[in-house]
Amino acid sequence: MNIKKYLATAIMAAKSQTNAGIFYLLPNYLLKVVYLLPLIFLWRTLMNSGVETGMTLQQMLTYTYMSTLLAGLLVIRTPLGNWIYEGLIIGLYQRPLSIYGNIIAQTLGVNAVTLLFFSLPMALASPLFGISIIPATWWFLLSLLLCISLGIAIDFIYACLLIRLINGSYLVYQIRYAIFLLFSGSVIPFAALPWGIGRILIYQPFGSLGGAPLGIYTDLSNPFQTILIQVGWNIIIWFLAVIYLKKSQERLVSHGG
Amino acid sequence: MEVKKNLLLQVLRLYGFYAKLDLMWLLRDAKYAILAIITDTISSLAAVSSVFLLAMRFNGVGGMNQFEVLFMLGYVTSVSGFFDLFCSMNNGHISRRIGRGQLEHSFIQPLPISIQLLCEGFIPFTGSSPLICGIAIMAVSLGRLGIIVTWWWVLSLIVSLLLSLFILLCLSYLISSTAFYAPVACEEISTLVINDLGSLMNYPLFGMPKAIVWPLITVLPYGLLGWFPSMALLGRPPLSLPYIYPAVVALVLFVITYYVFKKGFNYYVKRGANRYKDLGFRK
Numbered sequence: 073m074n075i076k077k078y079l080a081t082a083i084m085a086a087k088s089q090t091n092a093g094i095f096y097l098l099p100n101y102l103l104k105v106v107y108l109l110p111l112i113f114l115w116r117t118l119m120n121s122g123v124e125t126g127m128t129l130q131q132m133l134t135y136t137y138m139s140t141l142l143a144g145l146l147v148i149r150t151p152l153g154n155w156i157y158e159g160l161i162i163g164l165y166q167r168p169l170s171i172y173g174n175i176i177a178q179t180l181g182v183n184a185v186t187l188l189f190f191s192l193p194m195a196l197a198s199p200l201f202g203i204s205i206i207p208a209t210w211w212f213l214l215s216l217l218l219c220i221s222l223g224i225a226i227d228f229i230y231a232c233l234l235i236r237l238i239n240g241s242y243l244v245y246q247i248r249y250a251i252f253l254l255f256s257g258s259v260i261p262f263a264a265l266p267w268g269i270g271r272i273l274i275y276q277p278f279g280s281l282g283g284a285p286l287g288i289y290t291d292l293s294n295p296f297q298t299i300l301i302q303v304g305w306n307i308i309i310w311f312l313a314v315i316y317l318k319k320s321q322e323r324l325v326s327h328g329g
Numbered sequence: 330m331e332v333k334k335n336l337l338l339q340v341l342r343l344y345g346f347y348a349k350l351d352l353m354w355l356l357r358d359a360k361y362a363i364l365a366i367i368t369d370t371i372s373s374l375a376a377v378s379s380v381f382l383l384a385m386r387f388n389g390v391g392g393m394n395q396f397e398v399l400f401m402l403g404y405v406t407s408v409s410g411f412f413d414l415f416c417s418m419n420n421g422h423i424s425r426r427i428g429r430g431q432l433e434h435s436f437i438q439p440l441p442i443s444i445q446l447l448c449e450g451f452i453p454f455t456g457s458s459p460l461i462c463g464i465a466i467m468a469v470s471l472g473r474l475g476i477i478v479t480w481w482w483v484l485s486l487i488v489s490l491l492l493s494l495f496i497l498l499c500l501s502y503l504i505s506s507t508a509f510y511a512p513v514a515c516e517e518i519s520t521l522v523i524n525d526l527g528s529l530m531n532y533p534l535f536g537m538p539k540a541i542v543w544p545l546i547t548v549l550p551y552g553l554l555g556w557f558p559s560m561a562l563l564g565r566p567p568l569s570l571p572y573i574y575p576a577v578v579a580l581v582l583f584v585i586t587y588y589v590f591k592k593g594f595n596y597y598v599k600r601g602a603n604r605y606k607d608l609g610f611r612k
Contacts, residue, residue, distance in 0.1 A: 091513055091514075093511075093514075096507075096511040096513075096514035096515065097514060099504070099507055099514075099515065099518060100514075100518065100521060103504075103518075103521050103522070103525070103526055104525075106526065106549060107525060107526050107528065107529060109541060110529055110532060110534070110537065110541050110545060111532070113537040113538060113541050114390075114391075114532050114537065117390070117391050117535075117536035117537060118383065118387050118390065118391075121387055121388075123386065123387045123388065125386070237361075240361065240364070242365065242368075243361075243364050243365055243368050246365075246368040246369060246371070246372040247368050247371065247372070249372050249375070250368075250371045250372040250374075250375035250376075251375075253375045253376065253379060254375050254378065254379060259379060260379050260382070260383060264383065264386060265382050265386065266382055266385045266386040267385075269382070
């Protein structure tokens with residue numbers, strides 16, 4: 073496989089984010105920080121209330137901080153949905169790249185910009201927030217890779233739903249938002265949920281997204297068990313995604329624009 | 330007086346027109362419309378359920394008990410519900426229209442842009458489910474809190490909800506003004522303001538340091554979209570501030586937004602948006 077063309081695609085996607093200049097990305101990043109600050113203090117208030125959660129305050133803060141820094145990767149979103157909605161999808165079939173490789177390269181290229189200009193400076197600034205971002209174990213890197221891979225597979229399935237619903241991008245977006253918010257564990261750690269819900273949620277496919285690497289990162293979950301579950305869901309969801317896309321692309325309708 | 334009366338009639342006629350369009354869509358594509366209503370309901374409940382689950386786990390949040398938190402979440406859902414009801418055509422997410430170069434579409438309509446933005450996006454039949462959800466959540470919590478609901482309390486609630494919606498729109502228009510100058514980078518900035526930062530509405534600010542609370546009820550007043558008004562409605566206005574405080578902030582924010590947006594708009598009128606294509610689509 074010629075990796076160069078995929079690398080060039082990723083670089084092109086990254087550059088497209090900064091066409092108007094890096095300065096214009098700042099408002100988005102600034103607003104992310106504005107969102108993060110009250111959350112940090114909310115957790116401080118809650119965790120000091122004396123209720124036993126099985127988490128320390130430091131674990132909770134690291135979890136929240138890292139979920140903001142890695143938000144784009146924990147619940148990854150490919151450009152496929154937008155391309156179908158905007159009618160750009162046909163162009164994808166005219167390029168001398170595989171559909172999967174092209175989408176993955178574009179997705180990683182776009183996310184690289186945020187990692188470079190937001191996540192990296194924020195990681196360096198973490199002592200200013202009084203938060204330690206040293207991972208409990210480096211197994212989280214493998215878990216993060218599996219999380220990204222699974223996220224892309226799930227996104228392919230959402231794209232197939234979009235193709236089936238023709239104009240249903242809003243529906244798919246809303247359902248996707250609701251599912252990720254509740255079941256991915258990237259906003260609220262599973263351990264902080266009442267009635268032991270979190271212990272069940274780790275076994276469903278969305279639990280292998282954000283919640284899995286963050287759980288390993290903060291020493292909330294067993295790395296080997298978590299990675300095993302992630303591998304299992306990756307195999308199942310990728311299998312379904314490939315089959316579903318193969319069937320759905322025959323139904324693809326593009327009106328353009 | 331006559332002009333004002335005509336204006337009001339025109340606005341009402343337009344609301345009627347958009348309601349009719351919405352009903353036509355519902356009847357023409359009932360399956361899709363019903364799916365949209367269901368998904369709206371699910372996402373509304375999902376948005377508030379995580380904070381409620383936290384409130385259950387921690388026996389309340391920051392000095393509010395579980396049902397006060399539930400009332401606040403019902404209030405927030407209702408604000409979002411009003412937004413969905415009146416702002417479904419990107420007249421709330423205005424940076425999308427600016428960034429895509431679609432404001433030109435409004436220039437050729439025989440109506441002032443302000444009237445168009447006020448009336449477009451009214452979808453009473455397919456867009457009211459989040460508002461109904463919000464009202465139901467508030468009703469449940471009020472029952473558990475034992476609050477006696479009088480007609481003037483209901484009136485206060487409606488005024489309060491409309492004021493919160495107004496503040497949210499002012500914030501969106503203010504920050505979206507950046508899209509006049511950087512259409513590509515800021516096309517989706519209103520999504521960040523309304524949807525992403527809007528999550529801040531869900532959190533009670535009791536117990537947080539004043540350095541966090543004050544900015545959230547002045548500069549970025551997300552605290553006035555849920556926490557402050559719901560506590561005021563429950564008879565405990567935070568920080569000993571008067572009940573009318575959100576109205577004062579709304580007025581100041583409106584003046585600033587008006588000035589900044591108008592400045593950006595004048596820039597746009599002179600420079601245009603290079604993303605506009607002859608088919609009306611963006612690149």
